[in-house]
Amino acid sequence: MVFQGSSTAISHTGKVRSNNQDSGYSGSNLFVVADGMGGHAGGDVASSLAITRLERLDQPYETTSEAELALRDAISDAAVELIDTVHVRPELAGMGTTVSALIMVDDYAVIAHIGDSRIYLFRDGTLTQITTDHTFVQRLVDSGRITPEEARYHPRRSVLMRVLGDMDPDPELDTFIMPTQPGDRWLLCSDGLSGVVDDPHTSKALGLGLAPGRTADNLLKQALDAGAPDNVTIVIVDVGGQHPVFSGTPTIVGSASNPVGVEVPAAAPRRSSWLHPNRQAANEPTHYEPAAGFLEELIEEDRRRSRRRRIGWITGLVLVLVIITGVLWIGYQWTQTRYFVGTDEDTVVIYRGVQQSIGPISLSTPYEDTEIPLTSLSEFARSTVEQTISASSLTDARRIVSSISDTAEGGG
Missing domain, CATH: 3.60.40.10 (PPM-type phosphatase domain)
Incomplete structure (x- = not known):
């Protein structure tokens, strides 16, 4: 039909x-x-x-x-x-x-x-x-x-x-x-x-x-x-x-x-x-x-290509992690050139670093306990110190502490 x-x-x-x-x-x-x-x-x-x-x-x-x-x-x-x-x-x-x-x-x-x-x-x-x-x-x-x-x-x-x-x-x-x-x-x-x-x-x-x-x-x-x-x-x-x-x-x-169909001029x-x-x-x-047998050769070539691709991804990932780690390390080293004046539980303390944290990791550590009691400060000075005072250098931090100490002595 x-x-x-x-x-x-x-x-x-x-x-x-x-x-x-x-x-x-x-x-x-x-x-x-x-x-x-x-x-x-x-x-x-x-x-x-x-x-x-x-x-x-x-x-x-x-x-x-x-x-x-x-x-x-x-x-x-x-x-x-x-x-x-x-x-x-x-x-x-x-x-x-x-x-x-x-x-x-x-x-x-x-x-x-x-x-x-x-x-x-x-x-x-x-x-x-x-x-x-x-x-x-x-x-x-x-x-x-x-x-x-x-x-x-x-x-x-x-x-x-x-x-x-x-x-x-x-x-x-x-x-x-x-x-x-x-x-x-x-x-x-x-x-x-x-x-x-x-x-x-x-x-x-x-x-x-x-x-x-x-x-x-x-x-x-x-x-x-x-x-x-x-x-x-x-x-x-x-x-x-x-x-x-x-x-x-x-x-x-x-x-x-x-x-003319298949009658193509000779090449x-x-x-x-x-x-x-x-x-x-x-x-x-x-x-x-x-x-014959070329399939296995191609499959093996594809395996090699897959391995190269995986190695490339792993190498790239490691490189990215190294760069990120390097940037973080350089950033951390920079923070350790900074200082600020703050408090611990009862005294004025000079801290090394900056006043921020990355998750649970603090970017500052106590550098010098001045042993100035918070109770010896005026209410305004105590409030200011508790909020922290940034310093451009260790020398500047000590100058700030000296000023606070003078205030404490004056208030005493």
Whole structure:
């Protein structure tokens, strides 16, 4: 049965990249986002090849199992085609692409996924991420080493652990089948959107009830306003709903919309990398498929980074404590150059320090008991001394005491 609903697909280069390596497809039953990687030409070719191979699946299916098998076979065929392409064009070695695909079959969504592009379901006002990122940081999140919020800003957040590439003819895919219902809104997107627009803002945009095209434009604007450091590709699929059902020519966006397709002019050979022979460096490398055992190396690097961060915090804390202690010590030493005249229980006393305290710590100590009885002072003099009299120096304090002593003698 032909899917009943409406959809849209848009793709944008973003504000930093020089070309668009993403591809997107929105058809009658099939919807796909592919995020290419592997340099200026390689990423274009990889995502375009994936879309070209998958678009043949845009047809009604009798069963969900038939659609799931078709997705698996088509993506495996795309992997073989990538490998064959590299044999002919060795300068493209190391290219790859994510694939997040969805086929509507009756009241079900058949999903295939590899990489870090995402599929979300917006239902009854709640946004749910359906696919799991095949990234290094997602494994750190799954193992409890970091939080999802820390993953958004982790320096290795774009390292892919699984990808449709030119090294594995049998890629490890996630495929599953989910029931869907009228009113559901499905979002497929590259990490150019999910990496800069958080889930609450995405949910708000999807919940406004605008047509798929206007909703996609809204999300793209948010990504561009946030700087759009990567290509942004968005496919929105509404199941039933209030908006008109669109049919006819499928919408193909991004690299796959290039009329010449994968026939990109040959690039000059580049220096090989340690991860892949003849792998060319991307303009701004943010994705790559690690070699076997690379995960443990990255985890160990993350542990080292965490240890360095803890050492940095501890060093900084110790430094702050040393500075605070030094300031307090210098301040205390200054107080010990000051004097004032006060009393103890029954005599006039010269104190060293100032008349303040820090909590239970007094900043003054008795320096010299003058042995002048308080009872020998006039009421005014006694009151003045009890309130303390500041002195500029020890000599000044003794002068004040002498004056008080004269008063006492005069009163006697």
